[in-house]
Amino acid sequence: MNTLVIVSHPYPEQSNAIKALQQTAADLPNVTVRNLEALYGSDTEAFDVAAEQQAHDGADRVVYLFPIHWFNLTPMLKAYLNKVWTYGWAFGPDGQALKGKEMLVVATAGATRHTYSAEGLIRSSIEEVLTPMKASALYVGMEYSDPLTFYGAMGAQGELLQGFQATLKQRLQA
Numbered sequence: 668m669n670t671l672v673i674v675s676h677p678y679p680e681q682s683n684a685i686k687a688l689q690q691t692a693a694d695l696p697n698v699t700v701r702n703l704e705a706l707y708g709s710d711t712e713a714f715d716v717a718a719e720q721q722a723h724d725g726a727d728r729v730v731y732l733f734p735i736h737w738f739n740l741t742p743m744l745k746a747y748l749n750k751v752w753t754y755g756w757a758f759g760p761d762g763q764a765l766k767g768k769e770m771l772v773v774a775t776a777g778a779t780r781h782t783y784s785a786e787g788l789i790r791s792s793i794e795e796v797l798t799p800m801k802a803s804a805l806y807v808g809m810e811y812s813d814p815l816t817f818y819g820a821m822g823a824q825g826e827l828l829q830g831f832q833a834t835l836k837q838r839l840q841a
Contacts, residue, residue: 670695670839671726674702675733675744677709684775684820684831688732691832695839699726703743711746719751720764728769729809730839731800734820735776738789738796748803757807766808772800773835774814777821 672692676685679702693700701722707713723729733741740748751757756764776783776793783793793816794801804811815838817823817831 668697668727669725670698670728670730671722672698672700672730672732673744673747674700675731675741675747676704677734677736677741677743679704682734682775683828684817684823685732685734687823687828687832688773688775688817688835691835692730692732692839695836698839703747707743709743711743711750714747714750716751716753719747720753720756723764723768726768728771729765730771730773732773733775735774735793735796738791740800752803752807763808768809769812770800770804770809771812771838772797772814773816773838775817775820775823775831778818780818783816783818 672689674685674689676682679685689700689702692698699722701719731744733744736742739745752765755762774793774797781787782789783791783796785792793814797814801811815835819827820831823831
């Protein structure tokens with residue numbers, strides 16, 4: 668299975684978890700990684716739309732790897748979807764570029780699993796927080812997989828970080 672991983676982190680210098688997960692993905696065969704901030708900085712208008720769309724060619728699975736940012740996508744990832752998923756490419760009469768591809772959201776959360784529960788502080792599950800990604804995937808004909816979430820990721824190191832990496836590696840090799 669060919670996998671495209673789109674990575675975004677608004678503060679890449681502060682991210683142990685996203686960096687480690689990105690490296691884990693990059694080390695696997697048949698995986699292409701594109702880090703939005705490494706390619707475009709924080710300029711939400713700088714996307715090379717044709718190159719980003721072409722990166723999807725031949726991918727069976729598209730992974731979006733990002734930290735939950737104020738219970739949402741990162742600003743660059745949201746801008747990416749707005750700019751790259753165009754009418755006539757991703758959706759519309761001729762827009763079939765993503766149809767049938769698997770979407771896997773891999774997210775890190777600084778908070779605990781309990782925070783993302785009916786009893787927790789935000790009274791919402793991670794699945795509820797990620798509803799816009801699920802809706803977007805289904806809208807363009809993608810197969811939406813259950814998200815992979817790593818809780819307590821802020822400052823993750825050692826065994827915790829190694830566990831995140833092992834879990835991602837296992838999921839991407841499935």
